[in-house]
Amino acid sequence: MPTQRRLSTVLIILVLFSSLTPLAAWGPHPVITKAALDVLPDAEKWQQALGPENFAKLTAYCWLPDQKGEDMKAYYGDDYLLFRAHPNYTEHVMPMAMNAVGPYFRRALQALRTEDPVNAARQMGPLIHFVEDILAPPHARPYCPHHNDLEYWVDNKKIIIAGYQPLLLGRTDDEALAALQKRLSELVPLSAKRADEALPLVSAPNPDRSKVEPIILESALDAARIAADTIHTVLTLGLAPQPVGAGLKGIVTAPEFPMRNDHGARVILLDSDFGTLANTDAGKSASGAWQGSYEFHNLPAGQYRIMAYRTAARAIISEPVTLKIGETARMDFALLPTEPPGNIIENPDAAIAYLPNNRPDRWRVALAITPTWSSSSADINPKLSYRCGAALKYPNARVTFVFWAEDEKKGGPPIEVKLLEGQLKPEEKIVTPSLGHQLVTVRVETDKPLAETIERVWVIPVTQEAGGQTK
Numbered sequence: 001m002p003t004q005r006r007l008s009t010v011l012i013i014l015v016l017f018s019s020l021t022p023l024a025a026w027g028p029h030p031v032i033t034k035a036a037l038d039v040l041p042d043a044e045k046w047q048q049a050l051g052p053e054n055f056a057k058l059t060a061y062c063w064l065p066d067q068k069g070e071d072m073k074a075y076y077g078d079d080y081l082l083f084r085a086h087p088n089y090t091e092h093v094m095p096m097a098m099n100a101v102g103p104y105f106r107r108a109l110q111a112l113r114t115e116d117p118v119n120a121a122r123q124m125g126p127l128i129h130f131v132e133d134i135l136a137p138p139h140a141r142p143y144c145p146h147h148n149d150l151e152y153w154v155d156n157k158k159i160i161i162a163g164y165q166p167l168l169l170g171r172t173d174d175e176a177l178a179a180l181q182k183r184l185s186e187l188v189p190l191s192a193k194r195a196d197e198a199l200p201l202v203s204a205p206n207p208d209r210s211k212v213e214p215i216i217l218e219s220a221l222d223a224a225r226i227a228a229d230t231i232h233t234v235l236t237l238g239l240a241p242q243p244v245g246a247g248l249k250g251i252v253t254a255p256e257f258p259m260r261n262d263h264g265a266r267v268i269l270l271d272s273d274f275g276t277l278a279n280t281d282a283g284k285s286a287s288g289a290w291q292g293s294y295e296f297h298n299l300p301a302g303q304y305r306i307m308a309y310r311t312a313a314r315a316i317i318s319e320p321v322t323l324k325i326g327e328t329a330r331m332d333f334a335l336l337p338t339e340p341p342g343n344i345i346e347n348p349d350a351a352i353a354y355l356p357n358n359r360p361d362r363w364r365v366a367l368a369i370t371p372t373w374s375s376s377s378a379d380i381n382p383k384l385s386y387r388c389g390a391a392l393k394y395p396n397a398r399v400t401f402v403f404w405a406e407d408e409k410k411g412g413p414p415i416e417v418k419l420l421e422g423q424l425k426p427e428e429k430i431v432t433p434s435l436g437h438q439l440v441t442v443r444v445e446t447d448k449p450l451a452e453t454i455e456r457v458w459v460i461p462v463t464q465e466a467g468g469q470t471k
Ligand SMILES: [Zn+2]
Pocket: 024, 025, 026, 065, 066, 092, 129, 133
């Protein structure tokens, strides 16, 4: 289902200034992806290479672009949506949606060539999503009304392309990407035309859904075929034997990320496009401490500084490491806790600014009268209270903690708690969310850059020691 998060009133103002994506999604993404996977000629080979579980999860990862800024438990949606060549979200409708195809195509190939199968499978998700979205009739036709109906009025059981033979779109990355973009451009007008055909039917009084479904189905089948071409091509090129490159691997240890201790850690080769997630080592994390492993292969030789970061810990940047062809270097990281420990806000001191978009990673700016920064939202347990605090560098800033529900009707209105203004002394308040709340966001109003405004902000669950539940 499409995410409802950006419907929240809390974010309405912010949404106006960030991404005006439609509130709906191509209803049958997983069904379309499954139809594509079912016709792959080398499916067994890919299942072996990626692991059957990762391969099967492509039907879930194709939702990723609808999970902007969301905590997906083991990872954040943004870990795979945003990178140096694609530092900001792209609109999902034409003509803008086509701009995402190139960066996501190349990034998926890079992941298949240089990262572990878990990361590679996740990184294919955004590409698959956009290829499918572009052919959804209300995405193909700009400014299309009845968006939801034109996506969901299709019989999912009929989205089957048995007998279709996926095409290898090219023998090189450039050739394949050009062919994919060309093929999409040829199919978009057909989907736009179907939107125009279906519109009078869905907008009629007492619309007859059975007349609309066959029209939308044609686009869903086109989307499944081109998704199959895309997946077949990306796996063929991405998993082809590569010239010997350099390797890097290691372990990241970190303090507990409260209630999210299965979360991965970002590992980034600074000043390069290479990055990955260290994934949790099952059974290796004891008494709150966390351990995860990461690996890169087929990297270009060279000198790199490596950054490791995980929520509730402080980022570390290594000394320069020299990677040599044919060798795998090892670099372990032991991350220290945030101050105070257990902070569930990502990048809470605005110190990480890896993405080339003039702002700290995981913070968004809303250009209201006073510029307002918004952190990524963090998942909360509404049964707990939270220590919410800030230490500022600039006393005129206004810091607000917003506890909110994805669906305000079910979860209740947001709670907003402001800290005192006009002081540099660290301040903290205890906030108890409503039982229907799931998320917390920190807002900072300031006329200075965020990194010059905050020393740090924090949200920390108050664990109830005496027999209370912390989970
Ligand atoms: Zn979409």
